[in-house]
Amino acid sequence: MEYNIKEVAQRLKGLRMSCDLSVEEFSNLTDISKEDYEKIENGEKDFSVSFLYKCAEIFRVDMVEILTGVYPKLSDYCVVKAGKGLPVARRDRFEYHLLAYLFKDKRIEPMLVRAPYIEEEQGRPIKMSSHEGQEWDYILKGKLRVIIEEHEVVLSEGDSVYYDSGKLHGMIAVDGEDCEFLAVLIDK
Numbered sequence: 001m002e003y004n005i006k007e008v009a010q011r012l013k014g015l016r017m018s019c020d021l022s023v024e025e026f027s028n029l030t031d032i033s034k035e036d037y038e039k040i041e042n043g044e045k046d047f048s049v050s051f052l053y054k055c056a057e058i059f060r061v062d063m064v065e066i067l068t069g070v071y072p073k074l075s076d077y078c079v080v081k082a083g084k085g086l087p088v089a090r091r092d093r094f095e096y097h098l099l100a101y102l103f104k105d106k107r108i109e110p111m112l113v114r115a116p117y118i119e120e121e122q123g124r125p126i127k128m129s130s131h132e133g134q135e136w137d138y139i140l141k142g143k144l145r146v147i148i149e150e151h152e153v154v155l156s157e158g159d160s161v162y163y164d165s166g167k168l169h170g171m172i173a174v175d176g177e178d179c180e181f182l183a184v185l186i187d188k
Contacts, residue, residue, distance in 0.1 A: 142179030
C-alpha cells in the first residue's frame with residue numbers, strides 16, 4: 001500500500017473543512033505556522049509523522065486513513081511481513097514503516113524507523129517536536145542521540161527509552177552509521 005502526498009494534502013483539506021476549521025485555527029491546533037500548513041495542504045511541503053499523528057487525533061481518525069484514504073478493517077490480528085510495512089518517508093529523511101496499519105482502533109502505533117546518519121546534523125541543534133501520548137523506542141542497530149526536554153542520552157543496540165511524547169523531543173543517528181529502531185506511539 002502506498003500513498004501520494006497530493007492526495008494526503010486533499011484529505012487533510014477535506015477533513016479540516018468538514019470540521020469547519022480555518023487554516024489559521026488548524027495550524028494553531030497542530031503547532032505549525034499558517035504558511036507551513038498552507039504549503040502542506042497544497043502538497044508543496046513535507047509533513048512529519050508527529051504532524052500526521054496530531055491531525056489524526058484532532059479529526060478522530062486513524063493516521064492510515066489520512067495517508068491512504070483507506071480505513072483499517074482488521075480487528076482480530078494483523079500480520080505485516082518483513083519489509084512490507086506502510087512506508088512513510090517524512091521528517092528530515094527518517095524512514096518510517098507502519099507495522100499495524102491494517103488493524104482498526106489501535107491503541108498503539110508500532111513503527112520500524114530508520115534514522116540516517118547525517119554528518120551535517122552532528123554539530124547542530126536537534127529539531128524538536130511533540131505529540132500527544134507516550135512513546136517507546138527500542139534500538140535494533142546503530143546509535144541514537146535522544147533529547148527529551150533538557151535530558152540527553154545516547155542509546156545503543158538493545159537500549160530503549162519510554163517518555164511522555166507531549167514533551168519536546170528530538171533524535172539523530174550518531175557515531176557514523178544509520179540507526180534502526182522500533183518506535184511505538186501510545187495513545188493518551
